[in-house]
Amino acid sequence: MYTRKLFVFRSLTMPKFVINGGKPLNGTISVKGAKNAALKIFPVALMTEEPILVSNLPEIEDVKRAKEMLVALGHEVEELGGGKARLQYKNKTCVNLPADLVKKFRASIMFVGPLLATCGEVNFPHPGGCVIGAGTRPIDMFLDGFVKMGAVIETQEKYYRLTANKLKGANIFFPKVTVTGTESLMTTACLAEGITILKNCAMEPEIVALADFLISVGAKIQGAGTSVIKIQGVKNLGGGEYKIIPDRIEAGTFAIMAAASNNGEVLIEDCMPEHLEALWALFDRIGVKYKLGGSSIKISPAKKLLACDVTTHEYPGFATDLQSPYTVLMTQAEGLCLVHEAIYDRRLLFTDMLTQMGANIIMADPHRVVVQGPTILHGRKSASTDLRAGISLIIAALIAQGQTEIENIYQIDRGYEKIEERLQGLGADIERINN
Numbered sequence: 001m002y003t004r005k006l007f008v009f010r011s012l013t014m015p016k017f018v019i020n021g022g023k024p025l026n027g028t029i030s031v032k033g034a035k036n037a038a039l040k041i042f043p044v045a046l047m048t049e050e051p052i053l054v055s056n057l058p059e060i061e062d063v064k065r066a067k068e069m070l071v072a073l074g075h076e077v078e079e080l081g082g083g084k085a086r087l088q089y090k091n092k093t094c095v096n097l098p099a100d101l102v103k104k105f106r107a108s109i110m111f112v113g114p115l116l117a118t119c120g121e122v123n124f125p126h127p128g129g130c131v132i133g134a135g136t137r138p139i140d141m142f143l144d145g146f147v148k149m150g151a152v153i154e155t156q157e158k159y160y161r162l163t164a165n166k167l168k169g170a171n172i173f174f175p176k177v178t179v180t181g182t183e184s185l186m187t188t189a190c191l192a193e194g195i196t197i198l199k200n201c202a203m204e205p206e207i208v209a210l211a212d213f214l215i216s217v218g219a220k221i222q223g224a225g226t227s228v229i230k231i232q233g234v235k236n237l238g239g240g241e242y243k244i245i246p247d248r249i250e251a252g253t254f255a256i257m258a259a260a261s262n263n264g265e266v267l268i269e270d271c272m273p274e275h276l277e278a279l280w281a282l283f284d285r286i287g288v289k290y291k292l293g294g295s296s297i298k299i300s301p302a303k304k305l306l307a308c309d310v311t312t313h314e315y316p317g318f319a320t321d322l323q324s325p326y327t328v329l330m331t332q333a334e335g336l337c338l339v340h341e342a343i344y345d346r347r348l349l350f351t352d353m354l355t356q357m358g359a360n361i362i363m364a365d366p367h368r369v370v371v372q373g374p375t376i377l378h379g380r381k382s383a384s385t386d387l388r389a390g391i392s393l394i395i396a397a398l399i400a401q402g403q404t405e406i407e408n409i410y411q412i413d414r415g416y417e418k419i420e421e422r423l424q425g426l427g428a429d430i431e432r433i434n435n
């Protein structure tokens with residue numbers, strides 16, 4: 001009884017989005033800096049005593065958590081305004097990562113290697129983040145990599161303690177392609193003794209951006225952006241400037257949003273269309289009308305959208321982070337298609353909420369759904385289960401008839417800066433209710 005009252009009270013007091021669907025989307029929207037690039041620069045600040053000037057930082061909850069983590073570890077984060085911040089070594093406090101922060105975002109695992117390399121010890125609980133994998137998302141490939149580099153691991157209940165007198169270069173093969181795993185071991189290896197070779201690496205643009213920055217502050221890295229990365233350890237790293245690359249997932253999400261609403265002209269600016277080739281190949285097949293500029297994408301209304309199967313894949317394949325928006329788009333396309341989520345076990349569960357809105361979706365198994373379109377969607381109460389499901393519910397709400405309420409919007413704020421204000425700029429009827 002008490003729990004139920006608490007739940008009702010919480011859902012009455014937690015902020016939510018209220019969206020009235022069916023309004024045409026028109027105008028220009030700008031893309032912010034990439035969340036998954038921004039999060040990886042804060043741990044690097046633990047590896048140098050010189051300042052790092054970061055620009056194009058998105059104002060999102062995950063970035064706030066990464067800043068809090070750095071401060072908790074004894075560094076200074078000076079806000080310079082306009083998406084700029086100066087990260088500066090102060091009094092480094094080793095060796096415990098604050099549990100409350102670690103549990104809030106998966107990229108907190110990136111702090112482990114730099115602390116291990118500079119302090120010789122680090123203690124932390126299992127990291128949190130979106131609930132999209134089986135159980136808690138595993139960190140075995142990070143741990144195996146650190147062990148190969150000479151670390152000793154002790155596990156006590158849900159805590160890990162890693163120690164290493166001196167990290168050494170190693171030959172590491174990733175059994176599965178891992179983005180943060182590649183970034184973490186590449187970064188840590190910069191201060192390990194000797195040569196590290198990473199094989200079967202992820203090739204995302206954010207990895208290349210991170211490697212370019214590390215090289216600019218003294219690291220010796222070859223091959224980032226390919227499946228084999230070679231790192232020659234150095235004694236120390238210097239300071240420098242890092243401009244966060246545009247968020248390709250945000251750009252792709254806006255392009256899909258405009259295509260799904262299909263009733264106006266939307267110009268997406270400040271992005272890198274070359275990072276979304278897999279999406280353009282799909283757009284060609286389903287009939288979306290789009291035009292790419294050097295740093296912009298224009299989406300115009302199409303006569304008809306056709307269904308097309310998709311399988312998510314590591315970069316440069318079709319990004320898992322665009323799968324949920326694409327599934328919403330398929331509810332508006334003519335025909336039957338299979339959406340195959342190959343990376344995560346739980347990322348298709350949100351389709352249940354689309355079905356409740358009127359979509360015709362059948363789940364074949366946790367990795368596959370069949371979507372039959374087009375269908376009219378109807379607004380209803382829903383809740384964001386993870387970041388990408390959340391933005392997809394917004395897209396569904398924008399094209400639905402009637403009103404939709406979306407709760408648990410912290411999940412959306414984790415990755416999209418002031419999303420309601422930016423969508424209002426396109427004519428969307430979306431409001432944040434803070435209660």
Ligand code: EPU
Pocket residue numbers: 035036039106107130133137138139140141142176177178179180181202320321343344387388415
């Ligand atoms: N995996 C393991 N063991 C590990 C690490 C990963 O089994 O030690 C598995 C994962 O469970 C998953 C697969 O390997 O099945 C790929 O996971 P990966 O490590 O590549 O994911 P990640 O690095 O944790 C990053 C992004 C994700 C994005 C994926 C795939 C960050 C902070 N996160 O996650 O972004 O979906 O790469 O591109 O960079 C998001 O932004 O919404 C998001 C989830």
